[in-house]
Structure formats: C-alpha cells, structure tokens
Amino acid sequence: MNVQVLDGQLPGKSIEIGEGFTLEPMTPTIGAVVRGVDMSKVPLGKTKDALRAALLDWKVLFFRDQDVSTEAHIEFARAFGELEVHPFAPHKEGYPEILAITHDKDRPGKENEWHSDVTWRECPSLGSILRAIEVPPVGGDTLFSDMYAAYEGLSDEVKEKIEGKVAIHDFAYFRGMMKKRGASDAEIEEMNKKYPMVEHPVVRTHPETKRKGLYVNVAFTQYIKGMERAESDALLQHLYAQAAIPEYQCRFRWEKNSVAFWDNRACQHYAASDYWPAVRRMERVTIIGDRPF
Template identity: 75%
Template sequence: MNQLVRSLEIESLTLLPMTPTIGAEVEGLDLSRPLDASTVAALRQALLDWKVLFFRDQDITTEQHLAFAGNFGALEVHPFAPHKPGYPEVLAITHDDKSKGRENTWHSDVTWRVEPSLGSILRALEIPPVGGDTLFADMYAAYDGLKDEVKERIEGRQAVHDFAHFRIAMRKRGATEAEIEAFNEQYPMVEHPVVRTHPETGRKCLYVNAAFTQHIVDMDEHDSRSLLRHLYAQAAIPEYQCRFRWEKNSIAFWDNRASQHYAASDYFPAVRRMERVTVIGDRPY
C-alpha cells in the first residue's frame, strides 16, 4: 500500500500500513538521531494504533538502539537469555548451523514477569538469504472475534504464567537445582487476566500465549487445557496478522500488550543474527 495514510502532524513521518489493523512501516525517520518530544509522542500513538512499527535502513549503533528504546520507558535486563557483552539490556539472538531457531511459537514477551514488557525493539544485523520472517497477530482482533459464549467463559478469569521452557534450557546447560530454585524464588509463577485491558487504549485484548501460559485458575484441568488451545489458536488466524520480511538494519517495534509474534524458523542452517531491547511495562489488569 504505497500511499500516505497518516502524518501524525509531523511532516517527515509517513506510515504505510501493511494490513487494515496491524503493522505499519515508518518512512522518513533516522533513528540514529535524537528524537524530539513530538516525534516520540507521534510514534507512541502510531504504536497504539498499529501494534507494531517497522523501520528500514537503520544502520545504528548499540547506544543509539538503547537511546531510541529509552524514549518509551525504562529498559529491562532479561535474566535467562544471552546478552551482548557489555550491554546487559541488549539480547543477542543468533541462530546458525549449530543453533536452530526456537522462537516459532506464538507469544508475547516475558509474560512470566509480574510486570511484563510494554514493547520490544528488534534489529536485524544479519539475515538469511530467504526466510526468517516474523509474523505478528492483533490480539484486540483475536478477542473481538471470539464467540459471545467464549467471552463469557473467560470474563474475569486469571491464568498462570511461568518461564517453564527457560527452566528446561537451564537444566540442559547443566544448571544445578539450587541455581534454578534461586530463579524460581526471584520469578515465581504469576497470575494475569485472560483478557487484559490495555492501559493506554482501554481496549480489551486476549492475553494468554502458548509459550508461557500454564493453566486457567480455578478451572478443571481438562477444561482449562481445551479452552487455552482454542484461545492460543486465535493468533494463527491470517486475518489478524501481518508478516514482516527482514532486511539488514531493519527494526521492528511491537506492543507486547496488544500483540503476539512468531519468528518463522524456516532458514536452518543459515545465519539469522538479531539484537533486542525491551521496554518495561506494568502489571496487567
């Protein structure tokens, strides 16, 4: 869609939507430069409108990556994933012939935290010759599309979230049970609403994901498992999605409160090297 859709009252900022509800490419912005308050406000509004923003040809330094993310809040340090040496806030995500991609599950980042992230900002440093796209799903649309009887079943319900697959990975790497227990104490399982109200838009969105949600509180195990399978499947509906084809120095900035994402792991054994910075959010309600 090569047409001007919204300038947000900033002459140099053009948004090119990828679908009717989710995903917009931002043109005319150089993220290596400091952003003024009006540009930051416009980008924040654009993020709320489109759930994920994309930027091309951003040959920026790590410091500039961090500075851009810092416009939107404090930055988190991921306790499990590898970080870039000297930069604890920067996740280093590399896959090659020795490490197949593992992010090919629909999820929202770090929902096992008491205060999951506001958003994540991912930059492509090296991409495979083909493949390695990331898909994003609009979780407002996922909720809106549910049948009324399903909405009634999940209204007011809470679900438990846990870092279970990180725990498995730690054991494979040889972590002791004492080390794992220390993480369990620091990051205990948390309960979040199955349907979250977005703190800035006030809209309801589906807030369970296949990577971190364990079960629905006070529900029979079989019923919980069956209902969660149905809810997880909503992210896979194409009408709720956009798909981004990476190029070197492309950046994606997504709202973890209103979207889920899926990194297609179809490029093995090629190299896909990314860096991610994440903005701390608040407790869902």
C-alpha cells in the same frame, strides 16, 4: 468462519503524520512501515508522541535502513521507558540491555511459537525493539497477530466464559534450558524464588488504549485458575488458535538494519524458523511495562 477486522484502515496507503514521517499500513488492523525517522536520533517531544500514538494504533512499527550503533538502539528505546535485563537470554557483551539472538547451522531457530515477551514477569514488557544485524537470503520472517482482533473474533459464549478469569504464567521454558545447561537445583530454586509463577488476566485491558485483548500465549501460559485442568487446556488451545488466523496478522520480511517495534500488550509474534542452516542474527531491547489488569 466469518472473521471481521474492525480497525478499517487501507493497507499500502501512506498516512502523513506531520512530524516529518509517514506511515504505510501493511494490513487493515496491524503493522505499519515508518518512513522518515532516523533512529540514530533520540525521539523527543511531538515526534516521540506521534511515534507512540502510531504504535498504539498499529501495534507494530517497522523501520528500514537503520544502520545505528548499539548505543543509539538503546537510547531510542529508552525514550519510551525503562529498559529491562533478561535474566535467562544471552546478552551482547558489554550491553546487558541487549539480547543477542543468533541462529545458524549449530543453533536452529526456536522462537516459532506465538507469544508475547516475558509474560512470566509480574510486570511484563511494554514493548520490544528488534534490529536485524544479519539475515538469511530467504526466510526468517516474523509474523505479528493483533490480540484485540483475536478477542473481538471470539464467540459471545467464549467471551462470557473467560470474563474475569486469570491464568498462571511461568518461565518453564527457560527452567528447562537451565537444566540442559547443567544448572544446579539450588540455582534453579533461586530463580524460582526470584520469578515465581504470576497471575495475569486472560483478557487484558490495555493501559493506554483501554481496549480488550487476549493475554494468554502458548510459550508461557500454564493454565486458567479455577478450572479443571482438562477444561483449561481445551479452552487455552482454542484461545491460542486465534493468533494463527491470517486476517489478524501481518508478516515482515527482514533486511539488514531493519527494525521492528512492537507493543507486547496488544499483539503476539512468531519468528518463522524456515531458514536453517543460514544465519539469522538479531539484537533486541525490551521496555519494561506495568502489571496487566
């Protein structure tokens, strides 16, 4: 298979931004480490603009040694948009905007599927900001995959087949978790009404960069509208597999107080669940996005 990466920046070479920080690209197409930003301070003016531009260029930004308060985590994220409250995932006590993601001996990791966050919403997230509170001694990395590159790497035949198609997204995973926890039929039906299945384009145009990227994922996409189910399933499996191509990926090794800020509109992620029975404790804030087109 001939895989081409088109962005073409050199990984590992620092890029001076000019607003007091630098970027160190991790790969030619996705992922950059940010140096010189203190997340305890709300980014304003040119600093915020430069960070947003870097996010658009690299799809995911990484920060080290950010020993910040929960309030600072929230306020940093809020600089980039309104924050969502996840209706299914556990929250940090007193902070509904903070997802508390803890895995240990009794709660093994389970985010080891390629996905973009909350695509079952009518307006899925713009981005997520995840901070490591406690990490395993080895393992527990998160991988990120560039969905622009995933789309651009498709054959012309497949691109033509998916042009203009829409797919159905659903919170089926969380519905299953509700049932396991003993939720009543009435409670589940209430959530079905609140979050009905939604249609999103198979190929999304990013609202800021205007670039095209794949926007289907194995966690929440159900089927492609207007296709026989067998054909839809086969095509989706082919599209899902694009995320797993190493040339489109970067991989981040977590340390305590490391932070990842990713653009859910342009990349997918996969949390490697290879650290059981060690503890991995994270906190996430999610920024509301707009309806895909």
